[in-house]
Amino acid sequence: MTAVVLVCAVLLAAAAILAVVRAERGPSMLDRTVALDVLTTTLVAFVGLEAAWSRRTDTIPVLVALSLVGFVGSVTIARFASREPPGEGRVRTREEIARDEAAREEAVRAAGGLDGTGPADGVDGGRG
Amino acid sequence: MGVVSWSAVADVLAALCLLGGALLAFAAGVGVVRFPDLLARMHSATKPQVLGLVLVLIGLALRLRSGPALWMLVLVAVFQMLTSPVAAHMVGRAGYRTGKVRQELLVVDELTADQDAARRAAGLDADGDPHGAHRS
Structure with a gap:
């Protein structure tokens, strides 16, 4: 045994x-x-x-x-x-993080300039 | 003499069952590492989840030879048989929906064909939108 x-x-x-x-x-x-x-x-x-x-x-x-x-x-x-976006398992490089950050800030500025309500609206409503 | 030989027979059977269960667990480990995609890994992972566990539990019951322990082991087997299909179903569905299934490795893919047929019957295009609509 x-x-x-x-x-x-x-x-x-x-x-x-x-x-x-x-x-x-x-x-x-x-x-x-x-x-x-x-x-x-x-x-x-x-x-x-x-x-x-x-x-x-x-x-x-x-x-x-x-x-x-x-x-x-x-x-x-x-x-x-089952809700994760495709390509989720990837580790982003430093340049990609910087580019995404710049794009996000640009989006915040554009939303604040268009409707004048500030960055709180319109930016985070993209994912429904 | 008779009692001793019966317990020896039970011990040998228990040893065989334990060996079988351990072999299935080892096969699952090898398959999980070496198989190419999620569904194949799930296939090898289910071997010890039902048959391997039942073999180990039979071996344990043959070795313990007591009534209350036997019922607890039956309970373990029943719980495992109830819960492992749920987990496998959820993992497989999530894998299909997030594109972890490699289509070129499949022999038959009835789900995609059925979903396409259902979309055509509902008058939708491949993205799930009505014909002519553009998704922003």
Whole structure:
């Protein structure tokens, strides 16, 4: 039994490390979500493996809790990610940030000059 | 003699189930790292979520051999089977809507065809606007 448990632990540790690798590398938020789901499942399997090795029953409520709330994170992130604009996962360069900032200030000035109500109106109404 | 041999058989079966579950988890890890797009990664990620977890729970139940623990483990399996399709559905829908699905890797894409047909039936063009309208 000890050898089997050792082999299982090594396999589960490898699975957890690979899932963390994908969570670090994943191009989008959803890839990271899937990878973290794999990590959660590996965690459940590891707790189960430990309980099977030492024949203990006091960690089984941990399994119940993890299987209940394990999906909350991915559902939340999926709801959130379905509204993200395309190209969101990209890190902007310094020049792009400066250009966007200049464009935004220009828009504020134009809105303030056109209707005379100041920059508060018209600028942030673009996203409905 | 009989009692001892039955518990030995149960331990061997438990070891096999635990090994199977760990192998599926490892396969999911490899697939999540190596597969090319979101849907393929989701495909490999679901292997330990249902079958791998059920194998580990069967192994644990065979090793514990107690009634209350068995019902708790059944509860774990039921909760996992109820919640993992919800998560997979939400992730897949969000991935499709934000363009994470690579069309050239798909064999069949019924959703896009159905959506196009529905838009044509409603008299809308590809952007969801009425014909002739220009989106500002």
